[in-house]
Amino acid sequence: MLFSCLVDADFLDTEAFMNQRDAAQRGKYKSLPELEKRFELFMQRKESAANDTELNQIRKCIREQCVQKAALAPGFFSLTVPTGGGKTLSSMAFALRHALLHNKRRIIYAIPYTSIIEQTANVFKYGTDSQAEIEKLKETGQGLFSDDQVVEHHSSIDPDHETSRNRLAAENWDAPIIVTTNVQLFESLFAARTSSCRKLHNIANSVIILDEVQMLPPEYLKPILSALRGLVDYFNVSVVLMTATQPALEGRIGSGHAVIKGLENVRPIISDPDALAESLDRVELVFPDDINTPTSWENIRDQLINYDQVLCIVNTRKDCRELHAMMPADTLHLSALMCAEERSVVISGIKDKLHSKGQIRVISTQLVEAGVDIDFPVVYRAMAGFDSIAQAAGRCNRENRLAEKGKVIIFVPPKSAPPGLLRKGEQTCREILRCENVDGLSPKLFTRYFELFFASLENVDKPGFSDHMVRDSREFKFQFRTLAQNFRLIDEHFYQAIIVRYQNPDKKEDINRLVALLQKKGNPRWLLKKLQRYVVNVPVEDFFKMRAQDLIEPVGGYWVQRDNGLYKPGIGLQLGSDFLRQSLIS
Numbered sequence: 292m293l294f295s296c297l298v299d300a301d302f303l304d305t306e307a308f309m310n311q312r313d314a315a316q317r318g319k320y321k322s323l324p325e326l327e328k329r330f331e332l333f334m335q336r337k338e339s340a341a342n343d344t345e346l347n348q349i350r351k352c353i354r355e356q357c358v359q360k361a362a363l364a365p366g367f368f369s370l371t372v373p374t375g376g377g378k379t380l381s382s383m384a385f386a387l388r389h390a391l392l393h394n395k396r397r398i399i400y401a402i403p404y405t406s407i408i409e410q411t412a413n414v415f416k417y418g419t420d421s422q423a424e425i426e427k428l429k430e431t432g433q434g435l436f437s438d439d440q441v442v443e444h445h446s447s448i449d450p451d452h453e454t455s456r457n458r459l460a461a462e463n464w465d466a467p468i469i470v471t472t473n474v475q476l477f478e479s480l481f482a483a484r485t486s487s488c489r490k491l492h493n494i495a496n497s498v499i500i501l502d503e504v505q506m507l508p509p510e511y512l513k514p515i516l517s518a519l520r521g522l523v524d525y526f527n528v529s530v531v532l533m534t535a536t537q538p539a540l541e542g543r544i545g546s547g548h549a550v551i552k553g554l555e556n557v558r559p560i561i562s563d564p565d566a567l568a569e570s571l572d573r574v575e576l577v578f579p580d581d582i583n584t585p586t587s588w589e590n591i592r593d594q595l596i597n598y599d600q601v602l603c604i605v606n607t608r609k610d611c612r613e614l615h616a617m618m619p620a621d622t623l624h625l626s627a628l629m630c631a632e633e634r635s636v637v638i639s640g641i642k643d644k645l646h647s648k649g650q651i652r653v654i655s656t657q658l659v660e661a662g663v664d665i666d667f668p669v670v671y672r673a674m675a676g677f678d679s680i681a682q683a684a685g686r687c688n689r690e691n692r693l694a695e696k697g698k699v700i701i702f703v704p705p706k707s708a709p710p711g712l713l714r715k716g717e718q719t720c721r722e723i724l725r726c727e728n729v730d731g732l733s734p735k736l737f738t739r740y741f742e743l744f745f746a747s748l749e750n751v752d753k754p755g756f757s758d759h760m761v762r763d764s765r766e767f768k769f770q771f772r773t774l775a776q777n778f779r780l781i782d783e784h785f786y787q788a789i790i791v792r793y794q795n796p797d798k799k800e801d802i803n804r805l806v807a808l809l810q811k812k813g814n815p816r817w818l819l820k821k822l823q824r825y826v827v828n829v830p831v832e833d834f835f836k837m838r839a840q841d842l843i844e845p846v847g848g849y850w851v852q853r854d855n856g857l858y859k860p861g862i863g864l865q866l867g868s869d870f871l872r873q874s875l876i877s
């Protein structure tokens with residue numbers, strides 16, 4: 292923290308002397324009391340215009356509980372709200388009131404995936420993530436905080452919508468509302484570079500909301516929980532653990548040599564989460580009669596085509612491609628092999644089809660599970676951990692518009708999830724299903740699930756936090772740089788970024804022109820931010836095959852798609868030996 296103060300002061304002092312234009316743009320954000328007034332006014336308009344349904348009454352009750360519990364002393368809080376309960380705005384209601392009552396300076400909202408961060412930022416800016424509604428709100432000026440009051444700090448931000456003030460505030464988080472990623476937050480806390488560390492002193496005296504907290508990487512739990520305890524105990528930070536599937540992060544976590552000390556005194560914001568879960572139960576879970584016998588993709592296809600609107604979520608990108616190839620031609624595909632630019636187009640199209648009640652079938656990987664606000668009447672989910680099943684259920688009958696409950700059908704896929712955390716989650720789910728009859732997704736179920744899941748882990752300190760920072764601390768020996776190198780939530784050693792030549796049909800922006808600019812002008816920040824929307828991360832073994840076969844080429848220090856057939860709109864980047872072999876032949 293002291294290093295952060297020194298580094299930021301040095302940057303700001305240099306900026307004041309060398310770039311007075313930037314220095315003059317810093318700050319000038321509205322105060323938290325002003326932002327809370329805007330929030331209250333917006334919520335009053337929103338609730339008065341909303342239909343008086345049971346679901347909207349429950350959402351209002353959730354928000355009222357958040358405001359009431361904001362008076363509690365700073366520390367750890369849990370906000371357990373089933374998907375569709377309006378926890379994004381309710382958590383902001385808590386954070387604003389808590390910050391004002393306890394003299395905190397800012398609210399930091401951390402999200403696990405860049406794929407949903409823009410959606411959340413739009414909710415805070417305008418009160419909705421619907422582009423049609425956003426345009427109307429811009430015209431009337433009746434949005435929430437507006438786009439000049441919410442600072443986004445993540446890799447996928449569109450530079451066309453980034454103000455210079457946002458860019459400056461992202462450097463040191465000197466703004467009242469920050470929306471960022473878990474990667475940015477936690478890698479900064481363990482960083483050893485001045486540019487990454489200069490924001491740390493501005494985390495002090497803040498409210499941190501960890502959205503989808505169950506997505507914290509289990510192999511990094513020891514350093515992450517230690518850092519959170521330090522922020523709460525010594526730097527006046529309040530932390531809200533928010534999710535529909537609350538992980539068991541209190542007390543003793545893990546088993547054997549992987550046991551760690553969890554959090555203490557985590558106070559629930561919702562007084563009776565079990566009753567809330569029951570009142571928001573909008574789906575019927577259908578588990579297979581035999582949890583050990585796989586179902587063929589052909590069988591799943593035959594079931595899916597009986598529905599006009601259905602979403603099927605599978606465990607791997609390969610499974611997604613295989614099942615999608617068997618479906619009717621108008622079936623949509625969604626996976627991380629598609630760049631962020633195309634994923635946004637596809638998700639927008641899905642929402643439009645659902646809204647117009649048109650026929651829509653989607654095969655997707657689990658990227659659709661975390662926070663993507665889509666509402667299908669029927670969802671199929673390949674066997675996985677109960678947290679994943681619950682997230683899939685959150686895409687079913689989300690707005691409770693069906694006369695009966697939505698259906699979430701769990702099936703055993705032809706192949707188990709790949710080795711690692713996905714398979715451990717699947718195995719833990721099977722272990723519970725063998726012992727009890729599960730008919731609903733209650734908070735108690737998730738407590739049991741995560742206790743068993745954490746007990747199955749072999750390592751909760753992958754970066755070596757104990758070895759590098761704790762073991763020799765009494766002798767003041769700290770290996771900051773080594774730990775920073777090890778602390779990578781996204782392991783860059785296993786993946787390589789490829790810029791693909793996807794052309795968005797709804798945009799005039801020409802991807803080929805952007806690549807030409809990369810070749811001509813190098814890599815200015817604004818250009819890299821634009822190109823980030825066209826990046827697909829691929830396993831290094833596939834990257835080396837592509838490079839050996841001249842399917843990609845180096846441009847301005849980055850690898851760019853060269854072969855026209857390497858990226859197929861609607862499917863994404865073509866991986867696998869079949870495509871690579873065919874490309875070599877042709």
